[in-house]
Amino acid sequence: MSSWNTRNTSSPELFEVADWVADQFRSIPTAQVEVMHYKIVQGPRIPADKDVVEVLATFPPNVQAGVQPGIVAMGGHMDSINMTGTDVFTLRAPGANDDGSGVAATLASARWMAARPHSHPLLFIVFSGEEQGLLGSEALAARALKENWPLEAVLSNDIIGSSENLAGQKDSGHVRVFSPDNSKTESRELARYIEWLCRRKGPHGLRVNLVFREDRFGRGGDQSSFLKYGFTAVRLVEVEEEYAHEHTPNDLPQFVDYDYLSKNARLNAIVVDSLSNAGPAPTRVRMDRRQNHDSTITWTAVPGVKYVAYWRATTSPTWDHFKEIGAVDHVQFPMLSKDDNIFAIGSEGGIPVEAR
Numbered sequence: 603m604s605s606w607n608t609r610n611t612s613s614p615e616l617f618e619v620a621d622w623v624a625d626q627f628r629s630i631p632t633a634q635v636e637v638m639h640y641k642i643v644q645g646p647r648i649p650a651d652k653d654v655v656e657v658l659a660t661f662p663p664n665v666q667a668g669v670q671p672g673i674v675a676m677g678g679h680m681d682s683i684n685m686t687g688t689d690v691f692t693l694r695a696p697g698a699n700d701d702g703s704g705v706a707a708t709l710a711s712a713r714w715m716a717a718r719p720h721s722h723p724l725l726f727i728v729f730s731g732e733e734q735g736l737l738g739s740e741a742l743a744a745r746a747l748k749e750n751w752p753l754e755a756v757l758s759n760d761i762i763g764s765s766e767n768l769a770g771q772k773d774s775g776h777v778r779v780f781s782p783d784n785s786k787t788e789s790r791e792l793a794r795y796i797e798w799l800c801r802r803k804g805p806h807g808l809r810v811n812l813v814f815r816e817d818r819f820g821r822g823g824d825q826s827s828f829l830k831y832g833f834t835a836v837r838l839v840e841v842e843e844e845y846a847h848e849h850t851p852n853d854l855p856q857f858v859d860y861d862y863l864s865k866n867a868r869l870n871a872i873v874v875d876s877l878s879n880a881g882p883a884p885t886r887v888r889m890d891r892r893q894n895h896d897s898t899i900t901w902t903a904v905p906g907v908k909y910v911a912y913w914r915a916t917t918s919p920t921w922d923h924f925k926e927i928g929a930v931d932h933v934q935f936p937m938l939s940k941d942d943n944i945f946a947i948g949s950e951g952g953i954p955v956e957a958r
């Protein structure tokens with residue numbers, strides 16, 4: 603992707619890149635590929651109104667699904683930008699890490715998941731317009747709301763390929779997952795689940811750093827468009843960013859750590875695999891409030907669905923304990939304080955639901 607001079611959303615190259623991405627998806631059997639059109643309007647980073655494109659690849663469930671299973675989505679953005687000069691539409695913008703890395707992870711995960719069983723629909727998105735103000739994701743999220751898509755989770759991968767910066771900081775063992783303080787979506791719980799899943803089934807040598815914020819200071823990402831429309835979304839981003847490489851001619855393939863990028867791609871695939879095979883989330887997850895030394899949780903179970911109980915101290919950000927409890931509708935933990943711990947129940951592979 604870096605071999606195009608630029609992938610600026612306003613450049614003619616954008617259409618070539620979109621064609622290339624669409625062909626990559628079309629080479630995967632069962633992919634339903636859509637090149638989605640939307641309009642961008644003249645602004646600070648847009649020279650003129652224009653009809654532009656981004657690419658969607660959907661994979662319908664290939665095993666028996668439950669009742670209207672939610673769509674599991676992940677993506678990255680294909681557009682790049684060079685902000686070192688005035689002619690930002692023709693300047694060299696290789697964008698290897700921002701966000702060639704996220705697109706690579708998206709294509710790789712799509713190839714892997716297409717051949718695996720999944721009872722939920724999968725949606726792989728290669729956005730454009732990100733650098734002009736999240737325009738592609740805005741168009742898609744607005745459409746998803748209008749058309750009532752049951753979007754269950756969106757993983758936005760943006761700058762996930764480099765493990766060191768020019769200040770000498772290096773970390774190839776962690777990836778940051780940003781989630782907002784936003785009780786209207788399950789984003790924080792999705793992030794917490796990703797951290798847990800990574801510890802349990804993740805790629806060797808990778809752990810998640812949870813960051814309880816929507817994004818970094820002064821920066822944005824496509825997850826925000828989905829959050830705005832009430833969808834659950836998180837952002838994955840490397841730990842040691844090099845700002846001198848971002849949005850410059852120096853965002854080059856030689857600065858990508860391919861082993862690190864591969865681990866981050868695998869984490870995405872593992873999360874998509876997990877969520878897309880999960881039964882429906884439990885409803886009415888309730889803590890028995892009677893005063894005793896036990897913690898007893900009940901919920902409305904779906905027959906045949908297996909559940910997992912999770913718990914952590916009220917001060918801990920992560921699910922430090924869990925127990926597989928099978929196809930039941932209640933669980934009791936003797937001698938474990940309900941007041942000093944937070945409990946949650948999740949369907950196996952799904953986002954845990956806190957007991958209240």
Ligand SMILES: [Zn+2]
Pocket residue numbers: 679700701732760761
């Ligand atoms: Zn980006």
